[in-house]
Amino acid sequence: MSITIKLFASLREALGEAEFPLALETLPAADIVDGAVSVAAIKSALCTRGAQWQEALNQPNLVHALNHKVVYVDAMVADGDELALFPPMTGG
Amino acid sequence: MTVSVQAEPIEVGGEYAALVGDTPGAAVATFTGYVRDHTGDNRVSVLQLEHYPEMALKVLQALGQEAGARFGLLEWRIVHRFGSLSVGETIVWVGAVADHRGEAISACEFMMDTLKTDAPFWKREQGPEGTHWVARREQDEQRRVRWEQSEGG
Numbered sequence: 001m002s003i004t005i006k007l008f009a010s011l012r013e014a015l016g017e018a019e020f021p022l023a024l025e026t027l028p029a030a031d032i033v034d035g036a037v038s039v040a041a042i043k044s045a046l047c048t049r050g051a052q053w054q055e056a057l058n059q060p061n062l063v064h065a066l067n068h069k070v071v072y073v074d075a076m077v078a079d080g081d082e083l084a085l086f087p088p089m090t091g092g
Numbered sequence: 093m094t095v096s097v098q099a100e101p102i103e104v105g106g107e108y109a110a111l112v113g114d115t116p117g118a119a120v121a122t123f124t125g126y127v128r129d130h131t132g133d134n135r136v137s138v139l140q141l142e143h144y145p146e147m148a149l150k151v152l153q154a155l156g157q158e159a160g161a162r163f164g165l166l167e168w169r170i171v172h173r174f175g176s177l178s179v180g181e182t183i184v185w186v187g188a189v190a191d192h193r194g195e196a197i198s199a200c201e202f203m204m205d206t207l208k209t210d211a212p213f214w215k216r217e218q219g220p221e222g223t224h225w226v227a228r229r230e231q232d233e234q235r236r237v238r239w240e241q242s243e244g245g
Contacts, residue, residue, distance in 0.1 A: 009142050009214035010225045065212070068147035084144060088228035091141070091172060091213025092125060092184050092204055
């Protein structure tokens, strides 16, 4: 079971990665509910990668998009899903 | 009733002609956004626009459909660029055709206010003072929220 994480803009730059797979089995078993994991749990898991990740992922106003839709951190992510993390959008 | 997310410059004349071409609406409104040579005190020479391709298409498509339903549009079109843009180049173009001017103008404003905060594009300005990511403006947030509070535009 694996999901795809995508990072954009300043977040991509700060963490030096644009896209990578994340195996759900690597997350704490307690976080896995019916084969799915919350966005918050994924963020916590990514924060263990180091101080840079902690700082970048804990910034206020970070946006989470699950399969191209903006969601809150309680949204559940399952096998095959795509979770994108990025700063507030500034198009137009 | 289509969206284009493209690297190429926007052919404003061609877009306008295509928008009104087959739709004999009484009122046509469009908005064109260009790269400014400054933001506040910072001089800008190049604007880099990063985007999330799949999500950008979906968000803009849904936004156009919402505008169409909300303002009773006969036709609409949204074009947004990405990549490296020089000062004076087009960034965004929206167009709306309706029976009356109020709906057409409001639809363009609604589409612009909403895409600025909801469509996954990020601006990075490059100038003599260096390069930096553009921060979300409070003003943009307020303009967006306005549409949630107003009834039927």
